[in-house]
Amino acid sequence: MRLTIRSKGVDPRSAGLVADAHALGLTAVTAIEVADVVFFADDLPHDHLAELEAVLVDPLLQTGTWDVPTGGIETALLPGVTDPAAAAIQLAMRTVGLPDVAVATGRLFDVQGDLSQVERNAIARRLLANQVIERWAPAPIEPHFIDAAATADRTVDHVAVTTLDDDELQALSRERGLSLDLAELQAIATHYRGVGREPTDVELETLAQTWSEHCSHKTFRARITTPDGTAITPLLKQLRDCTDRIDAPFVKSAFVGNAGIVTYSPGTTLAVKAETHNHPSAIEPFGGSNTGVGGVIRDVMGAAHHPIAVTDILCFGPTDLPADRLPEGVLHPRLIESGVIAGVADYGNKIGLPNVAGAVLYDPGYIANPLVYAGCIGVADDVPELPGPQPGDLVVVIGGRTGRDGLRGATFSSATMDATTGDVAGASVQIGDPIVEKLVIDAMAECHGLYSAVTDCGAGGLSSAVGEMAEGVGADVDVTLAPLKYPGLRPWEIWLSEAQERMVFAVPPATWPQMQAVCAKHGVEAVSLGTFTGDGLLRVRAGDLTVLELDTHFLHDGRPQRSMTAVLPQPDRTEVTMAPCAMPEQMLLMLLAHPNIASKERVVRRYDHEIRGATVVRPLVGAHHDGHADGVVLAEPSDRHGVAVGIGVNPWFGLLDPERMAHSVIDEAIRNVVAVGADPDKVSLLDNFSWGDPRRETTLGELVMAVQGCCDAALEHVAPFVSGKDSLNNEYLGSDGQRHAVPPTLVITAMAHVPDADQVVTPDLKQAGNALVQVGTTRLEFGGSHYSMVRGVPGGVVPAPVAGVHDRYRRLHAALRTGRVKACHDLSEGGLAVALAEMAIGGRLGVEIDRLPHADLVTALYAESNGRFVCEVAHDDLAWFADTVGDVHVLGHVTAEPTFVAPGIELHLDQLVAAFKGGAA
Amino acid sequence: MSRPQAVVLAAPGTNRDHDVSFALELAGAAPRIVLLAELLADPSVLRHAQMLVVAGGFSYADALGAGRMWSLELSHGVGDELTGFVAAGKPVVGICNGFQVLTRTGLLPGSLGHNDSGHFQCEWVTLEAPASRCIWTADLEPVECPMAHGEGRYVHPDTAALAAAGQVALRYSGHNPNGSLDDIAGVCDESGVVLGLMPHPENHVLPRQHPRRGRGATGGLGLPLFERGVRHAQGV
Structure with a gap:
C-alpha cells in the first residue's frame, strides 16, 4: 500500500x-x-x-x-x-x-x-x-522494509596472519581493505606470534582503524629523510615545538584531545577544531558534508565544550565542466557543489548553530577530489581539566543508535579513489541526524561534573572512541548492549560502525543515575556497555563470547614508525615582470567575476548565520548586505568582548611554492581577523592539510616545506597552532592509469580575541570624502595570483613573508580600536584593485585613486603581496593614521559618485556589482 | 508590574528557544523553556503561565513537512489546554517553526509552503504592521530582523478576506523574500491574541545586532513586539 x-x-x-x-x-x-x-x-x-x-x-x-x-x-x-x-x-x-x-x-x-x-x-x-x-x-518500485526479525550471527573468525609471508600479508590487506603497509602488517604478525594465536577479525579491523592514516597520522609522525640523508624532524613535532616556543599564556590545551582549547577572557575557555570530510563528500556529497559538520561539532563536544558556531571551506572542480570531460565514476562538480552545500546547510541550520565563516574555491584539481573542511567553535566555563577514565568508571554511550553506517570509514578515507570507489565504498557513507546531536548537546549542558572523560564517536566508531579512552587503563565492554537501529548486526559491525551522533563517556557509578535522568529528560538514549578496568587490556565481548582482547599499549604504540623520503621542491623565486595590461577595465571586471573572487552570497544565504544573536560581523556586510567581510565576529549579547574567525587558503600559491604558500595563508587568516578588530596578540591557529599521496617523494617534499612555512609564520606572528588535521591521499586513479592529486591545500583558521565587540570594523566604504590609504608594501609578486591565472601567465614568484608584520598588525589594531578607521579590508586574491572594488560594492560608494603604491601600474593594482590592507579614514585623520600605523600610502578618496576611477580604469559601480554578483550591468 | 510567566515551548529540534527567552527577559517577562515531553507529561504547566511562545527551529527535522509532527503531538496531547489558554485571552506567539505549528493545529489560518526559491534562505527583512486586531503588533513601528527558513511561503485561500478580518498582522516591506501571498509575514487568530510570524524579531533586540550598525543604522528593534505581548499578559 x-x-x-x-x-x-x-x-x-x-x-x-x-x-x-x-x-x-x-x-x-x-x-x-x-x-x-x-x-x-x-x-x-x-x-x-x-x-x-x-x-x-x-x-x-x-x-x-x-x-x-x-x-x-x-x-x-x-x-x-x-x-x-x-x-x-x-x-x-x-x-x-x-x-x-x-x-x-x-x-x-x-x-x-x-x-x-x-x-x-x-x-x-x-x-x-x-x-x-x-x-x-x-515505477512502481518495490520498497525495502526493515527486517525486524533479523538475527545476528555472533561467530568470530580468526584470520591467519602469523604464518603468512610478505606477499600474502599484503594480499590480505588488499582483500580486507585494511590500508596497512608491509611493516605494519609484519608488526601485527609478530605481535600475534608472541601472543600465540591468530587475531580475530574484530582485532584485525580495530588495528587497521587505529593505525589508519586518518586516525594515527602516520605521515605527520614519520621519520623523514631527504635523498642526501638529511633527517627532518617529524612534522607533527615541528608544529608542536613551534607552539611550545611561542608559549602563549592563553593556550590551555594544544594538539591533545579532540580540539584546541584557549582562554581569551577570565572564566571562559573556547575550543576550536576543523576537520575534513573529503572522500565521503566525493561519493555522496550531501551525506558526506552533512556528517562532516556533525563530526566536527562532536569534536568540540568531545572537548567538553558547548558548540556556538560552525565554519566551512569548500573546494570544487569548475561547475561549468563539459560533461564529456568528466572522469569515469566521478560526480559532476555541479552536483557535488549543490549536494555539499545542501549537506552543510542542513546540519548547521537544523542543529541551530550559525555558520559564520568560510570560503568556496574552484580549480580543475578538485574535479575528482572535492575538499570539504568543516570547523566548530565551542565555549565552556574555565574549569579544571577532566581527570580521564578511572578504574571502575562505566563505559557509557549516549545519542544515536548503531547501524551499519560508515563501516571502515577511517581506512576508506586513507585510500586512493578510483572509478569503482562509489560502488565499493557504499557502506562507508554515514547518514546524519542533526536533531539527535542537538539533543545530545542539550543533555551535555546539564551533565557537568557527572563524568570523568568524554570523547566523540568518529572515524572507527566505538573501536576508536573506547580504544582511545582505554589507553593505559583498559576496558571491558559488551557490544550487544549498544542500542541498534535494526537487528542483525555482527559484533564487529557494532564495534566499528560509524553511526553518527554518538558520544562516549567514562561515568563514575555514583553519578550514573543522575546522568541517566538528564539524558531521559532530553530524550537521549544512554547505555552502559561495560567498565574501565585498570588492567590495561581492551576486552570486547558479544555477551559471553570474547571477540577482541588487545593490549592497549600494542594498539596505540605498537605501530612501527613510518620511514619516508622527501624530495624538497626548489621553487623558482625569480621575479617575472608582467606585461602592461591592454584592457585594464576588462581585467578588473574579469577578476571580480572569477568564481574564486565573485560573490558567494548564493551559498552564504543558505546557512543560518543569525541564530544565537551573537553574529556581530556577518559574512555579508555593507549597505546592501552583499559585500564579503574579511572575518566574522561573534559576541554573546551579554558580553562586551568577542571572538573573530578568519580563514586563509591559497592552493595556487601551493602549486608553485608550498613554503611561501603556508606563510601567505597564515598571514591572510591573521589579516582577516585583525581587519575586523581582533587583537593580533591573541590569535590561535588551526592547520588543516589536504594533500596528495605522501609516499610520492616530491609530494611529501611539498608537505615538508609547507610545514616549514607554517612554523616560521607562526613564530613571526606569535600565533600558536592549537589543533590541526591532515587528510592525505586525496588522489584519483583515472581509468587512463594517471594519478590526479589535489593541489596542495592548506586551510588556516585563525580565531582571535576581539576586546570590544562594539568597536568592530567592516570593509564597506562609509562616507564620501574620506581618504583611502594602503597599509603595507606592494612588490612585484604574481606567482599563483589571480591576475596571472586570468591572463594565462604561468609561474612567477609567490608573495614573500613580510618582516616585522606582527608589529604592523599591532599598530593597525591600536588605530582600529579608536573608532577612527571607518573601513578596513585585507588585500588578497586580485590585489588592490579587487579590494577597492569590493569596498565600493559593499558601501555602494565610488572611489577615486590618484596615487598608486607601486611605480608599475599592473603591480600596484594586481600583485598579491602579503601584509597589506586598505583603510578608510577622515582626511583630518590622515596624519594621525600614518603616525600610528606607519608604512602607509595614500591612494585617493571615497566618492559619492558611483564610479571606480583609477589610473587606466573608469568603471561605473553598477558594472562592478554586475561582475561581482553575476548578471547584466 | 510583575513579570508574566512565559512558557517557551521546545520540541526535539527547536533551536531558537534560548534566543526568544533572552528577548522575553528583556521585554519584561519571566521566560521558562519547557520541553514538549514535559508539557505532555504535565499539561498544568500551561495553566500557571500567562504567555506561550512556540519557538523556532526544526522540530522533528521537518519530517512530514515543517511543524507537522509537533502540531500532532500538541493537538492530541494538550489540545484542550491550548484552546483554553487562547480562550482566556492569554497571548500566544509562534515564530518560524512555531508559526508552522500553529497553522497546522488550526489555531492560525493558512499554511506555509516551500519558499519559491526552493531552498532555505537567511537574510534580513523589514516588517510592517498594518492595522489589525493583533495585540502583538498594534501600532508597531517597522521591525528589521532576520528570517531563516525554507518553508515560509504563506498561502491562504482568500487573503483579501483575511486582511478584511484584521488578521494580517505583518507584511514584508520592500522585498517579499519567499513568495508569500500578499507579502504576508505574520497572521493572527480571530481574537488577536495568537500571532504567528516567519521572521525572527528575537534576533534583533539589541542595537549591536543590526547588520548596518557600523553604517549608522538605528531602530527597527524587534523588542517592542515582545513588549506588547508582555503588556497584554499583564492585563489578563
Whole structure:
C-alpha cells in the first residue's frame, strides 16, 4: 500500500533538477516533476486511509493519491540506510492512534522531454538516485522494509596472519581493505606470534582503524629523510615545538584531545577544531558534508565544550565542466557543489548553530577530489581539566543508535579513489541526524561534573572512541548492549560502525543515575556497555563470547614508525615582470567575476548565520548586505568582548611554492581577523592539510616545506597552532592509469580575541570624502595570483613573508580600536584593485585613486603581496593614521559618485556589482 | 508590574528557544523553556503561565513537512489546554517553526509552503504592521530582523478576506523574500491574541545586532513586539 504526495503548483525541487540534467548534457529534458511516496508494509483498513491522509497531506499545499503510478521513475533507500522520514511517519501514526506498520519512503519522478530509454536511465542513474544510498526502478518500485526479525550471527573468525609471508600479508590487506603497509602488517604478525594465536577479525579491523592514516597520522609522525640523508624532524613535532616556543599564556590545551582549547577572557575557555570530510563528500556529497559538520561539532563536544558556531571551506572542480570531460565514476562538480552545500546547510541550520565563516574555491584539481573542511567553535566555563577514565568508571554511550553506517570509514578515507570507489565504498557513507546531536548537546549542558572523560564517536566508531579512552587503563565492554537501529548486526559491525551522533563517556557509578535522568529528560538514549578496568587490556565481548582482547599499549604504540623520503621542491623565486595590461577595465571586471573572487552570497544565504544573536560581523556586510567581510565576529549579547574567525587558503600559491604558500595563508587568516578588530596578540591557529599521496617523494617534499612555512609564520606572528588535521591521499586513479592529486591545500583558521565587540570594523566604504590609504608594501609578486591565472601567465614568484608584520598588525589594531578607521579590508586574491572594488560594492560608494603604491601600474593594482590592507579614514585623520600605523600610502578618496576611477580604469559601480554578483550591468 | 510567566515551548529540534527567552527577559517577562515531553507529561504547566511562545527551529527535522509532527503531538496531547489558554485571552506567539505549528493545529489560518526559491534562505527583512486586531503588533513601528527558513511561503485561500478580518498582522516591506501571498509575514487568530510570524524579531533586540550598525543604522528593534505581548499578559 502506498501514498503518493504531490505539490499543488510547481514543486520547488523541479527547477533545480532540470538545470542539473542540462549540466549533465541531457539538454532534451524539459521538465522533471517530483512527488514523495510513502510505502506501508501492510494494508491499512479503509477507514484509516482518510485519517492517515489528513496527517500526511496538507490540503492547501499538496494532493495525495493511493493509486499506484503506471509511469515514471522511482527511487527508494537501499537496505540498511537510515530513513528518518519513515521513522517520523511511524511516530505520527502512533500519536494519532493508527496501527503500527512498517513504513518506507521514496520519490517518484516524471521526466519530460524527447528522450531515449538510454537517456532516461542515465538521468535516473546519475541524477535522480544517489546510488550510494538509493536504488531506482521504473515505477512502481518495490520498497525495502526493515527486517525486524533479523538475527545476528555472533561467530568470530580468526584470520591467519602469523604464518603468512610478505606477499600474502599484503594480499590480505588488499582483500580486507585494511590500508596497512608491509611493516605494519609484519608488526601485527609478530605481535600475534608472541601472543600465540591468530587475531580475530574484530582485532584485525580495530588495528587497521587505529593505525589508519586518518586516525594515527602516520605521515605527520614519520621519520623523514631527504635523498642526501638529511633527517627532518617529524612534522607533527615541528608544529608542536613551534607552539611550545611561542608559549602563549592563553593556550590551555594544544594538539591533545579532540580540539584546541584557549582562554581569551577570565572564566571562559573556547575550543576550536576543523576537520575534513573529503572522500565521503566525493561519493555522496550531501551525506558526506552533512556528517562532516556533525563530526566536527562532536569534536568540540568531545572537548567538553558547548558548540556556538560552525565554519566551512569548500573546494570544487569548475561547475561549468563539459560533461564529456568528466572522469569515469566521478560526480559532476555541479552536483557535488549543490549536494555539499545542501549537506552543510542542513546540519548547521537544523542543529541551530550559525555558520559564520568560510570560503568556496574552484580549480580543475578538485574535479575528482572535492575538499570539504568543516570547523566548530565551542565555549565552556574555565574549569579544571577532566581527570580521564578511572578504574571502575562505566563505559557509557549516549545519542544515536548503531547501524551499519560508515563501516571502515577511517581506512576508506586513507585510500586512493578510483572509478569503482562509489560502488565499493557504499557502506562507508554515514547518514546524519542533526536533531539527535542537538539533543545530545542539550543533555551535555546539564551533565557537568557527572563524568570523568568524554570523547566523540568518529572515524572507527566505538573501536576508536573506547580504544582511545582505554589507553593505559583498559576496558571491558559488551557490544550487544549498544542500542541498534535494526537487528542483525555482527559484533564487529557494532564495534566499528560509524553511526553518527554518538558520544562516549567514562561515568563514575555514583553519578550514573543522575546522568541517566538528564539524558531521559532530553530524550537521549544512554547505555552502559561495560567498565574501565585498570588492567590495561581492551576486552570486547558479544555477551559471553570474547571477540577482541588487545593490549592497549600494542594498539596505540605498537605501530612501527613510518620511514619516508622527501624530495624538497626548489621553487623558482625569480621575479617575472608582467606585461602592461591592454584592457585594464576588462581585467578588473574579469577578476571580480572569477568564481574564486565573485560573490558567494548564493551559498552564504543558505546557512543560518543569525541564530544565537551573537553574529556581530556577518559574512555579508555593507549597505546592501552583499559585500564579503574579511572575518566574522561573534559576541554573546551579554558580553562586551568577542571572538573573530578568519580563514586563509591559497592552493595556487601551493602549486608553485608550498613554503611561501603556508606563510601567505597564515598571514591572510591573521589579516582577516585583525581587519575586523581582533587583537593580533591573541590569535590561535588551526592547520588543516589536504594533500596528495605522501609516499610520492616530491609530494611529501611539498608537505615538508609547507610545514616549514607554517612554523616560521607562526613564530613571526606569535600565533600558536592549537589543533590541526591532515587528510592525505586525496588522489584519483583515472581509468587512463594517471594519478590526479589535489593541489596542495592548506586551510588556516585563525580565531582571535576581539576586546570590544562594539568597536568592530567592516570593509564597506562609509562616507564620501574620506581618504583611502594602503597599509603595507606592494612588490612585484604574481606567482599563483589571480591576475596571472586570468591572463594565462604561468609561474612567477609567490608573495614573500613580510618582516616585522606582527608589529604592523599591532599598530593597525591600536588605530582600529579608536573608532577612527571607518573601513578596513585585507588585500588578497586580485590585489588592490579587487579590494577597492569590493569596498565600493559593499558601501555602494565610488572611489577615486590618484596615487598608486607601486611605480608599475599592473603591480600596484594586481600583485598579491602579503601584509597589506586598505583603510578608510577622515582626511583630518590622515596624519594621525600614518603616525600610528606607519608604512602607509595614500591612494585617493571615497566618492559619492558611483564610479571606480583609477589610473587606466573608469568603471561605473553598477558594472562592478554586475561582475561581482553575476548578471547584466 | 510583575513579570508574566512565559512558557517557551521546545520540541526535539527547536533551536531558537534560548534566543526568544533572552528577548522575553528583556521585554519584561519571566521566560521558562519547557520541553514538549514535559508539557505532555504535565499539561498544568500551561495553566500557571500567562504567555506561550512556540519557538523556532526544526522540530522533528521537518519530517512530514515543517511543524507537522509537533502540531500532532500538541493537538492530541494538550489540545484542550491550548484552546483554553487562547480562550482566556492569554497571548500566544509562534515564530518560524512555531508559526508552522500553529497553522497546522488550526489555531492560525493558512499554511506555509516551500519558499519559491526552493531552498532555505537567511537574510534580513523589514516588517510592517498594518492595522489589525493583533495585540502583538498594534501600532508597531517597522521591525528589521532576520528570517531563516525554507518553508515560509504563506498561502491562504482568500487573503483579501483575511486582511478584511484584521488578521494580517505583518507584511514584508520592500522585498517579499519567499513568495508569500500578499507579502504576508505574520497572521493572527480571530481574537488577536495568537500571532504567528516567519521572521525572527528575537534576533534583533539589541542595537549591536543590526547588520548596518557600523553604517549608522538605528531602530527597527524587534523588542517592542515582545513588549506588547508582555503588556497584554499583564492585563489578563
